[in-house]
Amino acid sequence: MRGTLSDRMGAALLMAPLLLFLVLAYAWPFLGVVKWSFTLPTPGLGQYHALLTDELVQSVFIRTLRIAAIVTIVSVTAAYAITVVWVRGSPVQRVLAEFCILVPFWISVLTRAFGWVALLSNRGLINTWLQSIGFISEPLTLVRNEFGVVVGMSHFLIPFAVFPLASAMRSLDERVLLAARGLGSSRMRTFWTVFVPMTRSGIIGSALIVFVFSLGFFVTPAILGGGRSVMIAELIYLRIFQSPDWGLGAAISVVLVVFVAALMALLFRYVKPKQLV
Amino acid sequence: MQQPGRAAEIKANGIGKSFGSFRALDNLTLDIGRGEFLTLLGPSGSGKTTFLMILAGFVQPSQGKLFSDGVDITNRPAEQRAAGMVFQGYALFPHMSVEQNIAFPLRVRKKSASEIKNRVGEMVERVGLKGHEKKLPAQLSGGQQQRVALARALVFEPGVLLLDEPFSALDKSLRGQMQAEMKRLHQETGTTFVFVTHDQSEALALSSRVAIFNHGKLLQVGRPDEVYDRPANRFVAEFLGEINMLPVKGVRPADNGATGLCEDRAVNMRCKAEAIKGDAILAIRPEDMSIAPEASISENGIAATAVASTYLGAATKLDLTTRQGARVTVSVPNEVAAAALSKGNSVWLTWPAEKGFLLPDGGQ
Numbered sequence: 001m002r003g004t005l006s007d008r009m010g011a012a013l014l015m016a017p018l019l020l021f022l023v024l025a026y027a028w029p030f031l032g033v034v035k036w037s038f039t040l041p042t043p044g045l046g047q048y049h050a051l052l053t054d055e056l057v058q059s060v061f062i063r064t065l066r067i068a069a070i071v072t073i074v075s076v077t078a079a080y081a082i083t084v085v086w087v088r089g090s091p092v093q094r095v096l097a098e099f100c101i102l103v104p105f106w107i108s109v110l111t112r113a114f115g116w117v118a119l120l121s122n123r124g125l126i127n128t129w130l131q132s133i134g135f136i137s138e139p140l141t142l143v144r145n146e147f148g149v150v151v152g153m154s155h156f157l158i159p160f161a162v163f164p165l166a167s168a169m170r171s172l173d174e175r176v177l178l179a180a181r182g183l184g185s186s187r188m189r190t191f192w193t194v195f196v197p198m199t200r201s202g203i204i205g206s207a208l209i210v211f212v213f214s215l216g217f218f219v220t221p222a223i224l225g226g227g228r229s230v231m232i233a234e235l236i237y238l239r240i241f242q243s244p245d246w247g248l249g250a251a252i253s254v255v256l257v258v259f260v261a262a263l264m265a266l267l268f269r270y271v272k273p274k275q276l277v
Numbered sequence: 278m279q280q281p282g283r284a285a286e287i288k289a290n291g292i293g294k295s296f297g298s299f300r301a302l303d304n305l306t307l308d309i310g311r312g313e314f315l316t317l318l319g320p321s322g323s324g325k326t327t328f329l330m331i332l333a334g335f336v337q338p339s340q341g342k343l344f345s346d347g348v349d350i351t352n353r354p355a356e357q358r359a360a361g362m363v364f365q366g367y368a369l370f371p372h373m374s375v376e377q378n379i380a381f382p383l384r385v386r387k388k389s390a391s392e393i394k395n396r397v398g399e400m401v402e403r404v405g406l407k408g409h410e411k412k413l414p415a416q417l418s419g420g421q422q423q424r425v426a427l428a429r430a431l432v433f434e435p436g437v438l439l440l441d442e443p444f445s446a447l448d449k450s451l452r453g454q455m456q457a458e459m460k461r462l463h464q465e466t467g468t469t470f471v472f473v474t475h476d477q478s479e480a481l482a483l484s485s486r487v488a489i490f491n492h493g494k495l496l497q498v499g500r501p502d503e504v505y506d507r508p509a510n511r512f513v514a515e516f517l518g519e520i521n522m523l524p525v526k527g528v529r530p531a532d533n534g535a536t537g538l539c540e541d542r543a544v545n546m547r548c549k550a551e552a553i554k555g556d557a558i559l560a561i562r563p564e565d566m567s568i569a570p571e572a573s574i575s576e577n578g579i580a581a582t583a584v585a586s587t588y589l590g591a592a593t594k595l596d597l598t599t600r601q602g603a604r605v606t607v608s609v610p611n612e613v614a615a616a617a618l619s620k621g622n623s624v625w626l627t628w629p630a631e632k633g634f635l636l637p638d639g640g641q
Contacts, residue, residue: 175368181355182333182362182439183382183429193381197372 030257033250040247047251057235057252064232067149067221068214074154075210076203079161086162087169101159109156113223116152117143120224144226152224153217160213161206164271168202205271212263215256232256284312284469285345285436287332292341294327301327303493305341309437314463314470316480318516319490326441328490329473333439334358345436361430361438361468365445367422369414375401375425376410382433400428403465404458420451427462437469444479456483477517481505489513505562507548511636514560521566521605523559523579528635535635540579540601547631558636563594565632566607568617572625577633581605581626583617597626 037047051057086097104112119125120142127139142148176198180190196203218233225231230238232252239249287309294302302324309315317325330336331343334355343351350358361382370378379400383393401407404424414422423443430438440459444452460483463470474480480487481501488498489512497509508514511522525544528537534547539559546559572578581597593614597605605626609617617624 173366173368175364175366176370178333178335178355179362179364179368180370180381182335182358182360184356184359184385184433185381186356186385189385194370198370200372 033253036246037250037254040250047247050248051251051255054248057248060230060232060235063146063229064215067146067153067229067231068211070150071153071157071214072207072210074150075157075161076165076207078154079158079206080165080203082158083162083165083169087166101162104155104159109219110223112156113152113220116148116155116224120148120151143224144228146225146229148224148226149221149229149231152220153214156217156220157210157213161210164205164209165199165202168199168205172198201271205267208263208267208270212260212267215260283434283436284467286311286347287437287469287471288344288347289328289332290342290344292328292331292338292343294324294331294336295339300493302331302338305495307488307495307498309469309471310486312467312469314460314472314483314485316484316487317471317473317490318475318477318480318487320475320516322492323490324493324495325473325475325488325490327493329439329441329471332437332471333360333362359433359435361433361435363423363426363430363438363440363443365442367414367426367443369422369425369429371414374411374413375406375417378414378425379428379432381429386433396432400432403462404428419447420455423447423455424458427459431462431466431468434466435468437471438466440470440472442473442475444474444476452479459483481517489516491516507634508560508636511558511560514636519563519606521561521563521603521607522636523561523599523603523605524638525557525559525635526555528554528557534630539577540599540603542579543574544577544633545630546633546635548634553635553637556638558638559633560636561628561633563606563608566605566609566626566628568595568607568609568613569625569627572627576627577630578625578627580623582623583614586614586618597624599626 038044040047082097082100085093086101087094089097117124121127122139122141124143126142127136130136131139142151172195177190177194180194181187185193216233217231218237221229221231222234225234233256236249236252236256239245239252289305289307289309292302292305293300305324305328317328319325327336331338334350334353334357338351341351342349345358370381373381376397379397380393383396388396401410404427406421406424406428409417409421414425417425426443443459444455447455456479459470472480472483484501486498487501487504489496489504491512497504497513499507504513505517508517514520514522523539525537525539528535531545534545535553536543536545537557537559538544544559569578579599581599583595583597585596587594587596588611589608592608593611595607595609595614595617597607597617599605600623607626
C-alpha cells in the first residue's frame with residue numbers, strides 16, 4: 001500500500017461521489033428488481049422455478065452464451081492482430097492501428113448497427129457486389145440471424161479487447177524475444193511459443209471483458225438479429241415492456257447480474273484493474 | 278560433451294555501426310580465436326555491447342564483414358547463427374520451467390525426445406540445478422537464474438557463447454562464485470566465449486584476452502597481463518586499474534630502453550622510446566612502487582610526502598605528494614605506511630625500471 005493515510009483518505013473522498021451515484025442510481029433500484037423477482041406476481045420462488053423449466057428462457061440463455069463465446073473468440077483474435085501492429089509495428093503502422101482502434105469510439109452503436117445492415121442485407125453492398133461479379137446468384141443471408149449479430153457485436157467490442165492486450169504486450173521484456181531468436185527459433189515459432197504465452201494475462205483479461213460485455217448486449221442483437229436471434233437483454237426487455245411479466249423479467253436480470261459478477265471476480269483474480277486500460 | 282574443434286573462430290573485418298549520427302562502433306577489426314575467452318571491456322557507450330549484438334546477429338553492421346570459420350555471416354539472421362547468448366537480466370522464458378527453458382534450443386532444432394531428456398539432464402547437473410527442474414524462473418534466486426541462462430545457452434553446443442554483462446545483477450560473493458563456474462564451463466566445453474563487462478577486475482580474472490573499447494573504438498587487445506602491464510595509451514592504463522602518472526622530460530633512447538628526467542632526477546625505463554621522444558608520461562602501478570628512506574642515484578626514485586592513508590587490511594593505500602606537486606598513490610605493507618606517515622617529512626618513492634612505462638604526453 002503506497003501513500004500516507006491522508007493521501008488515501010483524500011483518494012477515498014474523491015471517489016465518494018462516484019460510489020454515491022452508483023448506490024443511488026444503480027444498487028438501490030436493483031434491490032427493487034430483486035424484490036420484484038421474489039414477489040411478482042405472487043410471493044415465492046415461483047419465477048426462479050419458471051426460469052429452470054421455461055424452454056424459451058433456457059434457449060435464449062444458451063444462445064446468449066454461444067454468441068458471447070463466438071464473439072469473444074472473434075474479437076480477441078482480431079484485436080490480438082491489431083494490437084501486435086499497434087504495439088510492435090513501424091511508426092506508420094502504429095498510427096494507422098491507433099486510428100482504427102479509436103475511430104469506432106466516436107460512432108454511436110446504433111449508427112454502426114444500421115451501417116452493418118446496409119452492408120449485409122439482401123440488397124446490401126456485399127450481396128449486390130458478389131452478385132454483380134457473378135460469384136453468387138442468390139443473395140446470402142448475412143443479417144437478421146446470428147451471423148449478423150456476431151459481426152456487429154465483434155465490430156463493437158474489438159477496440160475494448162485491444163487495451164488489456166496492449167498492456168500485456170508493452171510490459172513484455174524485449175530481450176526474451178531476442179533470446180528466443182538467438183537460440184535458433186524462427187520468428188513464427190517465437191511468436192507462438194514465447195510471445196503469445198507471455199501475453200496470457202492480457203488474453204484472459206481481454207476475453208473476459210468481451211464476454212461480459214456480450215452478455216448484456218441489447219441494441220446490436222435487436223437490430224442485426226431481426227427478432228430471430230433474441231439475446232438475454234432483449235428477452236428481459238420483452239418480458240418487462242411487452243408481455244407484462246415483471247417477475248420473470250426481474251428474475252432473469254438477477255441471474256444475469258450474479259453471473260456477470262462471478263465472471264468479474266474471476267477476471268480480477270487473473271488481471272489487475274490497472275492492466276485493463 | 279563437446280569437441281574443442283567445434284568452437285568457432287570469428288573474424289571481424291572493418292565493422293562499423295552508426296545509429297543516426299551517433300557512431301557506436303568504428304572500423305573494428307578483430308580476430309577471435311577458436312576456444313578463446315575474449316572479454317570486451319569498456320565503459321557504457323563504448324561500443325562493446327553493440328559489437329556483441331552484431332556478433333549475435335541482432336544488430337546489422339553499417340560497414341564491414343563478419344566471418345565465422347571463414348564463412349561470411351554478415352547478413353545471416355540471428356536464428357541461423359547458432360550462437361549461445363546470455364543476456365543481462367538473463368531473459369529466461371517466464372512461462373517455462375527450468376527444464377523447458379533449457380530444452381528450448383533443442384526443441385527448436387527438432388531433437389528427439391530422448392536426446393532432449395538426456396542433454397537437459399546432463400546440463401542441469403553440470404550447472405548444479407538438480408531438484409529445481411520443475412520450477413519457474415520467478416521461483417529461483419538470481420544465481421540460479423544465471424545458471425539456467427548459461428545452461429540454456431550451452432545445451433545446444435554452440436560454436437560461440439556470447440555473454441552480456443551476466444553478473445551485473447549479482448552480489449559480490451555470488452559473482453565470484455559464478456565467475457569461477459563460468460571459467461570451469463569454458464574449460465569443459467572448449468567453446469569460444471565472448472564476454473562483455475565494464476568491470477576491469479572481472480575482465481582480468483577471467484579472460485584469455487581482453488579487448489578494451491572506448492567511444493566506439495577498439496583501443497587495445499591482448500592477454501590480461503599485457504594490457505595491464507603495457508597499456509597502449511592512457512585510457513587503457515587508467516581503465517584497468519589505479520595508476521600513477523608522472524611527467525617526464527627529455528625522453529631519449531638509452532641502453533636497454535629509455536631515459537628521461539622526472540622531477541629533475543634521471544629515471545630509466547625498460548620500454549623502447551622510439552615512438553615517444555621529448556616529453557611524455559611515465560605510468561607506474563601503485564603496487565609496483567615502494568617506499569624507501571633514500572634512493573641511490575642509480576635507482577629510479579623521487580621524493581614525496583605522505584598526506585593520507587587508507588587501511589585495506591592486507592595492505593595500506595598511501596597517498597603522497599611529490600615535490601613538484603604530482604599526486605601519487607602506492608600500495609605498501611601496513612607498517613611501512615605507518616612509518617612514512619609518522620615521519621611527516623620526505624620519503625623516497627622507488628620503482629624498478631621494468632615496471633614503469635611511457636605514454637604519449639597529453640594524448641588520451
